[in-house]
Amino acid sequence: MTAKVFTLPDLGEGLTDAELVRWLVAVGDTVTTDQPIAEVETAKSVVEVPSPYAGTVAALHGGEGDTILVGAPLIEVQEVAVEQAAARPAEPRSAEQGSGSGQVLVGYGTTSHAGRRNRVARSGAATATTTASPRPTAPPRVVPVVSPVVRALARSHGIDLATLRPTRPDGVLTRRDVEAAFATAPVGLPRASAPASAGARPAAAAADAGTDPRTGLTIDATTPFSRLRRTVAETMSRSRAEIPEATVWVDVDATELWEGRRRLARDGRAPSFLSFVSRFALAALARHPELGGRVTPDGHGLVTFEGVNLGFAANTDRGLLVPVVRRADRLSVRELDAELDRLATAAREGTLPPVELAGSTFTINNYGSLGVDGSAAIINHPEVAILGLGRAIERPWVVDGAIAPRRILQLSLVFDHRVTDGGVAAGFLREVADAIESPLGVLADTPGPLAARA
Structure with a gap:
């Protein structure tokens, strides 16, 4: 079987590129149709991009912080076997189907930019490909979260969303669920480690440490503006x-x-x-x-x-x-x-x-x-x-x-x-x-x- 290449779709309002904030999947993971695979930030908002294909992730294009052009490869998915195709919820949508052509963009929201490392935008039509040998893995649990705001809050608190019990009857986790879990967690209890982009001081910022010649103060950190x-x-x-x-x-x-x-x-x-x-x-x-x-x-x-x-x-x-x-x-x-x-x-x-x-x-x-x-x-x-x-x-x-x-x-x-x-x-x-x-x-x-x- 050949891998299906999913390119970054038109996210609306004539936007030509987006910054890759965070991958939500890894090479070798099993994904389902419409499962969020990445968070990208445009000049308007942070968007969760869903996969139009079901199968195994074969390759990810670009790293966190890279700028990806609309129409450039984003992810490659090795589709499920033919005999499994009937079990898929929907037929794959073509990469040309932008947001104005029926493709669903699941969730718009925020992610923490505090301490995000300095990044260099890519100017080419496509970003470098990251590949790895596929590893056998069980299908990941898709945590039902409506907004990336909730995921960002959980990351900032170091909370694993998979461990939370939703209070809403539809099973969707909310900001209140995350805040309640953080408030009731025992003091000193180790939590899931958060990625560096969620608040840790990045290496690029630490390298700038020194004395500011204009103020005479010691530089604590240099944080780039969000998009x-x-x-x-x-x-x-x-x-x-x-x-x-x-x-x-x-x-x-x-x-x-x-x-x-x-x-x-x-x-x-x-x-x-x-x-x-x-x-x-x-x-x-x-x-x-x-x-x-x-x-x-x-x-x-x-x-x-x-x-x-x-x-x-x-x-x-x-x-x-x-x-x-x-x-x-x-x-x-x-x-x-x-x-x-x-x-x-x-x-x-x-x-x-x-x-x-x-x-x-x-x-x-x-x-x-x-x-x-x-x-x-x-x-x-x-x-x-x-x-x-x-x-x-x-x-x-x-x-x-x-x-x-x-x-x-x-x-x-x-x-x-x-x-x-x-x-x-x-x-x-x-x-x-x-x-x-x-x-x-x-x-x-x-x-x-x-x-x-x-």
């Missing part, structure tokens, strides 16, 4: 280098909206504060579409769109991600709330596919959820504006000539000064602020679907 961190750095640097940004802000009395949400909660779950502010911002963008557009590549014009893809900043274990609500302008407050919650949960659990982390045309940064009152955020290039939302806290406020405690928050708008001037930006921000201060008044004065659906 996601590098992508964020490139985007933020490009934003600051290309966009002449300006910021306007305003303090808003959000008491009426705050109390309105509390009343809604009596009849069930109230939509989040962010979903209301998002709905108000979308309504204001309909009257100021230039703030939801993009500057042309030559910098000489502006492209505006019919509708808004709303990005929002989500704090996760991997860092700050920006999930995208597509055609958010069509959604009511409750629909926005459901979609924001779904995307935020998936981002935190590491199950958000790359396609839902791209394509935004306007972004909201709810830094108030982190306990921050104000911030001048960096525009999410290539967008032209970003709305910031601080925390709503009780402050003394003058109401009808008297000082009273009110829920006050700060809104900020950072905008591209090439696209518009301060008057338009201030007008947009004031519309959002007025809606927060008098939500019923805004809905009463708004014609069309928005008033009926909000």
Whole structure:
């Protein structure tokens, strides 16, 4: 029998390569169809790549830390004998079947980058092949884990997932299972050793030890940025280098909206504060579409769109991600709330596919959820504006000539000064602020679907 070669598939959004984070199988192991074989990191997320073949692993292409091009060999599998083929769950899928052609990518998430050794990306079309004599082995136990976040947490704690008993009725291990096992383990009890990439100080970093000439301090370690961190750095640097940004802000009395949400909660779950502010911002963008557009590549014009893809900043274990609500302008407050919650949960659990982390045309940064009152955020290039939302806290406020405690928050708008001037930006921000201060008044004065659906 000849080995089937599985090449790295297109992981979505036109990504051309991925960094090999960790092999989940070894040469000689028996794999089943759709079993995760490797964790790879793209500029968007960490992805578990499943095998389209069932059989014995004949070769692995590349080592941990290598960059593998889409379409380059990833793994070779010696398929099971013909008489066993009928037992396979599904026919093998061709390597050309990218994520957009039906291939299932099992799990998106995080892996620890602390102390990962310095790596050199491969520039060739394919990476070196690692082979070994196949060894007889029993079929490995496939631990049912939904997210690589759980595997990364187990590695960081040195816990063998195969020893854990899942609490979920479907038998899937969760973060809570790992944390419970770590919390109840006897002090000093040896745990499964974690790989160096899970937190141990790498040799490459230790070799850099010495005195920093700029600070005079002893260098403890040098840790390379993760691919996601590098992508964020490139985007933020490009934003600051290309966009002449300006910021306007305003303090808003959000008491009426705050109390309105509390009343809604009596009849069930109230939509989040962010979903209301998002709905108000979308309504204001309909009257100021230039703030939801993009500057042309030559910098000489502006492209505006019919509708808004709303990005929002989500704090996760991997860092700050920006999930995208597509055609958010069509959604009511409750629909926005459901979609924001779904995307935020998936981002935190590491199950958000790359396609839902791209394509935004306007972004909201709810830094108030982190306990921050104000911030001048960096525009999410290539967008032209970003709305910031601080925390709503009780402050003394003058109401009808008297000082009273009110829920006050700060809104900020950072905008591209090439696209518009301060008057338009201030007008947009004031519309959002007025809606927060008098939500019923805004809905009463708004014609069309928005008033009926909000």
